[in-house]
Amino acid sequence: MWGFQAIFLKEFSHIRREPATLLFMFVIPVIQTLIFGFAIQTEIENIPTVVYDLDGRQHGRELIESFANTRTFQIVDRVLDEDSFRRYLTSGRAKVGVRIPPRFSERLMRGEQVDVQVLIDGSDSQVATTALNSTNLLGIARSQQLVRAMIDRLPIVPARNAVGRATLPIEMRPRLLYNPDLQSSHFFVPGLVGIILQLVTLFLTAFAIVRERELGTLEQLFVTPVGRVGLLLGKLIPYAIVGFLEALIVLNVMIYVFGVPVHGGIPLLLTLANLFLLCSLGLGLLVSTLARTQLQAMQFAFLLMLPSVLLSGFVFPRTSMPLPIYFVTFAIPATYFVEILRGIVLRDADFADLIPQVIGLAICCVAILALSLSRFRKQLA
Amino acid sequence: MIRAVMDVRDISRHFGDLVAVDHVSFQVERGAIFGLLGPNGSGKSTMIRMLCGVLEPTSGQASVLGYDVARDAESIKRRIGYMSQSFSLYADLTARENLEFYGRIYGLEPARLAERMRAVEALTSLDGHLDQLAGTLSGGWKQRLALACALIHEPEVLFLDEPTAGIDPVARRDLWDLLFALAGRGVTLFVTTHYMDEAERCSDIAYIDNGELVVCGKPEDVKRLSGVTPQGTRRWELEAPGPAETLSRVRKIEGVRDATLFGQAIHLLVSNDLSEATLLAKLNLSSDTASLRPIAATLEDVFVTLTRATQERLAAHSDAASHPKGSIAPAKVNPEPISAA
Structure with a gap:
């Protein structure tokens, strides 16, 4: 522990002297939270849609109407020839094209099955998937309406509802829990707390140590009787404190700006946040043992941040990842912490619910700390 | 031996295939x-790092203040400055913050720290610059601050790795005055440098080249070594107009x-056979235009001669290795290193 106090105090002098660090620590995370929280909207609405109606009569018009009523589609134009229809799609002005065939209404009334061609731009898979699902649902719903009117008069029907009208045998009654309005901010902002916590502590610790190496002051320290433990704790604890304050700020932004209430226990949340913080400090230390210069440290830190952002389930659901990548996600500490955050904030999960994630995070933590401490020791020797 | 603060015996350090320090004793x-x-690259910094206990020797032994550098590095670190x-x-x-930081690192109590700060401030005349950011100090003041930080815990031995590199001549002289003052108080100083005038101010010198100790001793002893001015030769100083042009001509004589x-x-x-008159005549100079006087070897002469001898020996060795039949082994020119103790 020799020298701990000296280094601890010195780190705070550094932090105080460097306005850029203060900015990076306290302003940037808030800005990032606001940007992510407000800008990421996963609900897909108003997909520009072009209509080529070759029928022009009641059933055709009703179908177009129901496309518009879903709010998923927005009719941007009705065209009158094949060429302009194609042009809308190739130019990207419309992502969906609906072509209603000639004699659509007439054939329906005659009891024929009619095909409606729906062209969907598949370039953006998320938009395309939504358009595809909505189109299919729309087709079923319209057909159901038409069928229901007819079968009501038949003696035997698949099922009747409470008032005796013919209906489908099974009615699904989905109820949305935890985020009933499907607001993407409720999903993203809790995860963002974890990502920002890791970002800031990882960068700050890595830089704090690499800067000393780059300036030659680390060599100077090795010539003094400062102990390894003292040096390490003196360098890391100040940034642990900063990281913790950080987490509190971002949680406040989450609660008061985005109106995401914490349903679960805040003490549990903060305790587990500290475990994750320890993990991030370990990663920062690891980067500092790999990098010779601050530029290298930045590159390594980004290399570590990317999987945390992309593969942790923060943005994309882990369950839909290919199997090898799915296994990789278990080695990322952020995976567990993002799940813990969402569990506590949204679902009122308690410690018992989170035991698997806590174990996962603890294992990551021990592994990272063991690796980075052994590397750090070797370099001191 | 009893009074020796540092005792280095047959120490070597390898980095992979590179031999940075090769069996050095002093x-x-x-x-x-x-x-x-x-x-540059002769192994000076490696030597200092080993003596400070931050780099373990590959082989050999060294002790500083009676502590072994490999086993007792932490005890050494408490009592040396770097x-x-x-x-x-x-x-x-x-x-001030830099000084306080180093004081705390060495575990000085607040009262003792305040006392030591006054002492080093007085020694280095830093008083007026205490609240300035260290980065904004000029080169000479930075060196004074670095010296003050290295002295805050009152070390018995002070290691200085090229302390005057890149500072102006006045600051350089001031720094040396400080070093003399420290030596006067019984602090042992271990300085690396490649300025020859600084070498002349040292009480003992060692010259290291390619990791090998070439010579070691008091400056006046070193200058009198037989290898420096070999038997049958003399050293002269020639002052003549157009020295650069004269140099190429004189080398051919x-x-x-x-x-x-x-x-x-x-x-x-020059060889003793060559008389003053002959030399001047061969250069078409007279005693009116040129002056020739006998001189003693300077340290620079010593190092130039010894380094050249080593290089010739190494070249001859590699020659012998590539032509195994060449049987003539060159005579070893450089003298055996003599000990300073």
Whole structure:
């Protein structure tokens, strides 16, 4: 522990002297939270849609109407020839094209099955998937309406509802829990707390140590009787404190700006946040043992941040990842912490619910700390 | 031996295939200003790092203040100071904060720290610059601050790795005055440098080249070594108009073993057979236009001669290795290193 106090105090002098660090620590995370929280909207609405109606009569018009009523589609134009229809799609002005065939209404009334061609731009898979699902649902719903009117008069029907009208045998009654309005901010902002916590502590610790190496002051320290433990704790604890304050700020932004209430226990949340913080400090230390210069440290830190952002389930659901990548996600500490955050904030999960994630995070933590401490020791020797 | 503050015995350090320090031995007495000289990459910094206990020797033994550098490094670190080649203080902290930081690192109690701060401030005259950021100090003041930080815990031995590299001549002289004052108080100084005038100020010097100790001793002893001015030769200083042009001509004259430019003069190592008159005549100079006087070897002469001898020996060795039939082994020119203790 020799020298701990000296280094601890010195780190705070550094932090105080460097306005850029203060900015990076306290302003940037808030800005990032606001940007992510407000800008990421996963609900897909108003997909520009072009209509080529070759029928022009009641059933055709009703179908177009129901496309518009879903709010998923927005009719941007009705065209009158094949060429302009194609042009809308190739130019990207419309992502969906609906072509209603000639004699659509007439054939329906005659009891024929009619095909409606729906062209969907598949370039953006998320938009395309939504358009595809909505189109299919729309087709079923319209057909159901038409069928229901007819079968009501038949003696035997698949099922009747409470008032005796013919209906489908099974009615699904989905109820949305935890985020009933499907607001993407409720999903993203809790995860963002974890990502920002890791970002800031990882960068700050890595830089704090690499800067000393780059300036030659680390060599100077090795010539003094400062102990390894003292040096390490003196360098890391100040940034642990900063990281913790950080987490509190971002949680406040989450609660008061985005109106995401914490349903679960805040003490549990903060305790587990500290475990994750320890993990991030370990990663920062690891980067500092790999990098010779601050530029290298930045590159390594980004290399570590990317999987945390992309593969942790923060943005994309882990369950839909290919199997090898799915296994990789278990080695990322952020995976567990993002799940813990969402569990506590949204679902009122308690410690018992989170035991698997806590174990996962603890294992990551021990592994990272063991690796980075052994590397750090070797370099001191 | 009893009074030796440092005792280095047959120490070597390898980095992979590179031999940075090769079987070096020497002793340093208490209160000495020991100058370790040598060209860049000769192993000076490696030597200092081993003595400070931050780098373990590959083989051999060394002790500082009676502690073994490999086994007892931490005890050494408490009692030595180290001032590195480059400015390695915290530029974003003030001079005072830097001093306080190093004081705390060495575990000084607040009262003792205050007392030591007054002492080093007085010694280095830093008083007026205490609240300035270290990064904004000029080169000379930075070195003073670095020295003050290295002295805050009152070390018995102070290591200085090229302390005057890149500072102006006045600051350089001031720093040396400080070092003399320290040596006067019984602090042992271990300095690396490649300035020859600084070497002349040391009480003991060692010259290291390619990791090998070439020579070690008091400056006046070293200058009198037989290898420096070999039997049957003399050293002269020639002052003549157009020294650079004269230099190339003088080198061609038979009997001139070595000629080096020294400012406006030429230092010559000549055979005793060559008389003054013959030399001047061969250069078409008269005693009116040129002056020739006998001189003693300077340290620079010593190192130039010894380094050249080593290089010739190495070249001859590699020659012998590539042509195994060449049976003539060259005579070893350089003298055996003599000990300072």
